[in-house]
Amino acid sequence: MQKQELTKEQEQMARFAKAMGHPIRIAILQMLASQTCCFHGDMSELLPIAKSTLSQHLNELKDAGLIQGEITPPTVKYCINRENWALIEKLLGGFIESVANSKGSC
């Protein structure tokens, strides 16, 4: 049997999951989804990390496609990347469900 190549879909799912793989980033996403606040400054007041660290986390979420940022000087407004969350729901949500509902047992 041949070695499997990893598929683009597997890579994409892992990328999304990895971006969610930090409690601060979960908290950020929850804030953005609940619309409690959207500004870097507001979030930095709520989260127990330095502003510069927050910027890094926001950047990772942006790079992975989970959020979008819009500059409205002197602040920056962040929001959920809705287009990609449809894909995340399909890929990662579908994956979680399919594993949870699978019958394979050893």
Added chain:
Amino acid sequence: MQKQELTKEQEQMARFAKAMGHPIRIAILQMLASQTCCFHGDMSELLPIAKSTLSQHLNELKDAGLIQGEITPPTVKYCINRENWALIEKLLGGFIESVANSKGSC
């Protein structure tokens, strides 16, 4: 406004997501769910990594509670941790859905 503490739930979600944050581990979970194979040896023949690296990934999945291992010498049988996947579906699946369906927009 006070600094938020991260909740246990946020920590748990991040832990689960992080464990899924690698394409090899996604592939492992898919194999186990589809019951294509459950043995370390079988998986090491399919996946493009060394056996020792596979062991590390399996260990991380086990530590995070996503899979279980059972020793049946001279092989080891792995399978989905069904109990925890119910929680994963609720926490992480629920989270993904709630973000995807949220209305917050900036």
Added chain:
DNA sequence: TTCTTAATTCGCAAAATTACGAATAATAAA
């Protein structure tokens, strides 16, 4: 006991992640 098979652990190296404060941009207001 010795040999074989299967999987893990060890030892190491390279790369990525996480975090902070200081320095830097970039814009609006004075």
Added chain:
DNA sequence: TTTATTATTCGTAATTTTGCGAATTAAGAA
């Protein structure tokens, strides 16, 4: 132009992750 505000980038450090091959463990078979 100078000042104030906001967010990012830079420089640095500590830790974690990822990966490999060699060595080790563990059990059954010869």
